[in-house]
Amino acid sequence: MKRRLLIAWIFLQLYMSTLSKMDAMTLRGIHLLFVLSLSGLFFIDHKKLSYVFAGLSASALGAFIYLYPQLSLTGGRLGPVHIYLGLAIILLLLVMALRVSRELAYICLFFLSYLYWGRWVPGILGHGGFSLYRLCDHMVWGSQGIFGLGAGVSMSYIFLFVIYGALLKESGFIQMIYQFSHRFLDRSQGACAKMAILASGLLGMMNGSAVANVATTGTLTIPLMKKSGYSSEYAAAVESAASTGGQFCPPIMGAVGFVMAEYLSIPYSRVMVAGVLPAALYYVSLFVQVHYEAKKAGILGDLVREDFDFWDLLPLLSILCLIVLMLMGYTPIYSVLWAILVLVVTMQAHPRRKFRGKEFFDGLEEGAGWP
Known part of the structure; x- marks a missing residue:
């Protein structure tokens, strides 16, 4: 099954890179859906846990792909569902980063913590802090974070x-x-x-x-x-x-x-x-x-x-x-x-x-x- 999924992803990627008329955020969402799901199948040794992670990743990214076009109709206003889904996507990415490169995961976790708790950092490095709403808006639902230029390239x-x-x-x-x-x-x-x-x-x-x-x-x-x-x-x-x-x-x-x-x-x-x-x-x-x-x-x-x-x-x-x-x-x-x-x-x-x-x-x- 893994091999068939991989081959299907390859040909879907070829289609998305050449002939697809979908918007950029949808394309990046589909790309990350396959990357995260297949990474779970390949990099998590426990068979049942790998399938659970792949299923959660596919569900979370599938929900993102479904909800994103609707979000544009509301002027970008996030609801509780968008915030919880954004936090889930960030958490899934951090879990996989821990499996692939612990150092990279720790760096990401440090800067995410700095965004949220920056209000308690003294001196010139301190800032007003990001709320969970603003954090999810910037990191997940905007085009500057997870689904930004890096995912596009x-x-x-x-x-x-x-x-x-x-x-x-x-x-x-x-x-x-x-x-x-x-x-x-x-x-x-x-x-x-x-x-x-x-x-x-x-x-x-x-x-x-x-x-x-x-x-x-x-x-x-x-x-x-x-x-x-x-x-x-x-x-x-x-x-x-x-x-x-x-x-x-x-x-x-x-x-x-x-x-x-x-x-x-x-x-x-x-x-x-x-x-x-x-x-x-x-x-x-x-x-x-x-x-x-x-x-x-x-x-x-x-x-x-x-x-x-x-x-x-x-x-x-x-x-x-x-x-x-x-x-x-x-x-x-x-x-x-x-x-x-x-x-x-x-x-x-x-x-x-x-x-x-x-x-x-x-x-x-x-x-x-x-x-």
């Missing part, structure tokens, strides 16, 4: 780009990066560390996640660096630094680039172009650092040159399509949908990695968070 941009990154992984993009690195860095001094930087940078361009980047590339690059002569600490530091840089590497730049474009009301292509120089300087500095560390420690190039197959370059066509479309001024949603289509179509020509049903749905499930 997650619903429209981030979801599609994460799906695209997962499909790229299924297409053999990571293996292509390793082959490329082995081919051109095999005899360079400190080749293993340079391969780690290149692989993490190229992968980070497409997934924008430092943690996922380390988990994907680090399992191979860190042992190679240690074997070539780098210390364990230095190998881990190189991989961490290289993976972190992926968060500001065009074209995806993590979620921050999309949020910046929304806040500044400028095309995403401008944010992407502005990020090219800082990203290039960052990775050049990493290359220089590991090169001179290798010279200092006497570490030579010891990668085995691998044959490079032309067919393994096919995923690059979709990346090129994505970059060109965004530079031409098309929206990120339009660009990434075309990139996904180009990836799926071109991979049918690959003699060993055709995108059949299994590979396609595996990529969708991984992108949507299937454990």
